[in-house]
Structure formats: C-alpha cells, structure tokens
Amino acid sequence: MIEIQNLSKSFGENLVWENIKFDISDGETLAIIGKSGCGKSVLLKHLNALLYPDKGEVVIDGYKLFELSYAELRKIRQKFGILFQGGALFDSINTFENVAFPLRYFTDLGELEIRKKVEKALEMVNLVGSGDKPTSALSGGMRKRVGLARAIILEPEYLLYDEPTSGLDPQTSDEINDLIVYMSEQLEITSIVITHDMHSVLQIAEKVVFLDQKKLSWQGTIEEMKSSTDESLLGFIKASEYQI
C-alpha cells in the first residue's frame, strides 16, 4: 500500500503543489490527471524518492520513504518498476540487453534463464524478435513497450507509468492501454498512471486523482468522476474533448 501524506514541493520560489494526500491500495490502478506542467511527473518521482518533498511523507508498505537510509531506499525501490515518458532506455546497449539489465544486476540467473525471461517479457509487449535491435532503431511506441518490458522483468509490486500514451497514435495508445490493463489484471500489480489522456483513464483506471491550481483538486472512483459536478474537473474533461 502507498500512502501520500500532506506532500508539498517547490522548486526555488515556484510552488509545484501543496498538501497532496491520497492512498493507493494493493492491486488498484490509479490515474493521476491534470494539465501539462501541473506537476504530475514531479509527484510520480516522489513515489520512489527520485525527488524529495519540502514537507510531507510517502509511506510504502509501512516504510517512511524519506526517512530511510540510501541502502534501505534501494531495497524499497526494487519493489517498483517505472515506465518513463521517453522510455529512458540505455542507448549504449541493444533492446535485449536493456530488458535483461535488471536481471544481470539483481539476480544470480544464468544466461539461459535470462534469455528465457527476456524473451517472455518481449513477447508480453508484442516485440518478439526485436531483441537485437539498437534502441535508436525503435519507434516511440516500441521504446515505451521495451521500457515496460524492462519495468516488469523483476516482477515488481508497483508499476509507475509516466505519460504512457503521449506522442503515440491512437492505435498504438490502445495497445499500450491494453498492456497496462493486462499487467494489472494478470500480474496483479498496483499501478499508478500519469496521464492527461481521458480515453486512457477510462480504459485503465479504477481511481482518479486530479491535480489543479497547485493542489489535489479532486479524487474518486471512475464512477464518481462520471457523475461529478466539480467544475475544474469537468472543465479539464471538456477541454480534453472527451465525453463521459
């Protein structure tokens, strides 16, 4: 379980958001939505201490994240997989090695077992036979899928997705959304998805957190969102040209 407790963050004089508070139960898929620049990715990076807040705490399975030593933090981080916005693939190694990377550093598996696991992960993201490709030869959608294969290879408890469908065509976006649903349902992973794509939200999420005006403006289930009368939320949904 992840608990976000009164989190506030500024960069210098610029307040990003303050007093953010919500929980994510095990197995849930939560979407964090909001306008571009409202600090969604900043919030995501607080969930495994890639950034530290000015105030507040993130509690992961009872551990206060910002009070841990670096060695303890590294152990907690291994519970997470992250799909970064641009994939964050290591460009000095090929697709196969990118996916195999966590296995080589965090397991004692032999080469044959690593190959099997990587091929299975690539199959899950529909990239069979792409292992030899250099990452520079991958399209935007393929990069995200390789990033996803790398994120799930150690079977994490939590998966964080940073704008998984941004910059992708509708068909590829649907494929990525299907993958997120598959990961949540089949692998029972707790998922947190940063997005401003309402189509994705309705396809994948069970709960929604809406950031606006430098604070958590609204939170609730998908059903509650559909019947919400919150003006700022409705304004955001309307601006995204999506009817619910």
Place this chain on the structure above:
Amino acid sequence: MEAIRQLGQYATLLYHALRSILEFSTYRKNLFQEFVKIGYESIPIIMLTGVFTGAVLTLQTAYQLDTDIYPASIVGSIVGQSIIIELAAVIGALVLAGKVGARISTEIGTMRVSEQIDALESMGLNSVTFLVIPRVLSGIFMFPVLYVIAAVTGILGGLLAGSLDGILPAAEFMQGAREFFFPEDVIFGVVKSFVFGFVITSISSFKGYYASGGAEGVGNATTQATVLSCIYVLLSDFVLAALLL
C-alpha cells in the same frame, strides 16, 4: 555563492563515490569498458601530440641555442627533461580534457536529461557507483600509462626532427637526453598524470551528472567540464611543482 554550492555538490558526489567503491560488481563491466575508451582509444592522439611536441621543441631549442658555447647534445638534454617533467603530462592532459572529459560529461549529461540516470536509481542501482567510479578509476590508472607513451613518443619525435633537419645526429641527441635523465623526474610526471586523470574525469563526471535542461544543458555542461578541467590541470600542475620539485 554558486561556486560554493557547486563545490559542495562536487564534494558530495566524490564522497558517495568513495563510500561505494567496494561495490565492485556494480561497476566491473563499465570499468573495463572505460579502460579501453580512456586508455586504449586515446593512444593515437597522445602519440601524435607527443611526436609533434617533441619535434617542435627540438627545432625551437636548437634555434635558440644556435651558438658555439653549448655542445649540440644539450638540445637532447633540454628536450628530454622538458618532456618528462612537464610537457608529456600537461599537454597530454589538456588534449585529454577535450577528448576524454568532453565525452564523459556529454555521455553522463545525456543520460541525466533523458532520465536514464533516474531509471538506474529507480531500479535500486547506485548511479554514482555505476557511472562515476569506473570513469574516475580509469582516469587515475590510464593517464599515467598515456603519460609514459607521450613521453617516449615525444623524445622520439625530438630525435627524429633533430636528425631529419640536420641539427644533431640521433646518437648525440640521445647522449644529451641520457645525461640529464633522472628517474625521479619520471616519478614526478607519473604523479602529475595521476592527479590530472583524477581532476579531468571527476570534474567531467560531476558536470555531466548534474546537467539539466535538454541538449543546451548538456552542451553547457560539456563546455564547463572542458574549461574547468583545463584550469584545474594548470592549477594542480603549479601546486605539484611547488610541492614536489
């Protein structure tokens, strides 16, 4: 104020690197790759630098000592000792600040702005151990090797220039070089190149590691890394000369 903040960041980065230096399995593979990139792949430019430094120094020394007061072999003495004590280490380091330093800061900086360092950290890997330690250790170990190559090729370049230009025969050049050869000068050169290796690779790693702001940010980090490396090479050269000579 900014300079103090950066000095603090640099010291913190080095502290984290030193603290995790025993995690050899994390950086073993990168270390051997960096030995090749920093050491082996720098040999051609270092040999070229050495040969031309030695050749030009010989021609200029012979021009300045063109009297009957000194024996011709003095050219070999001056060139040999200048190269061993100063030029092989310093000119080599300035060239490597461009070649090695720029590559390190660009590589790490690009990894920073494309979230690859975040990806390493998010997996539970110590990015400083993984990226900074192998580069700094390779600099420390490979720069002295490159210094020896620069010194040998520098003396050879001087010898060749002297004999091809008809200034002095090779045997006379070598006689002069041998007369003023002191092993402690080589040790001094090795110590200097060891320090220069640390200065260049640590500053470049630091600038890359804290790069921000996309392509322009990486460009700025690389420029700063190269300029600062050159400045601190010259500064440390002076300090070492004052302390050790």
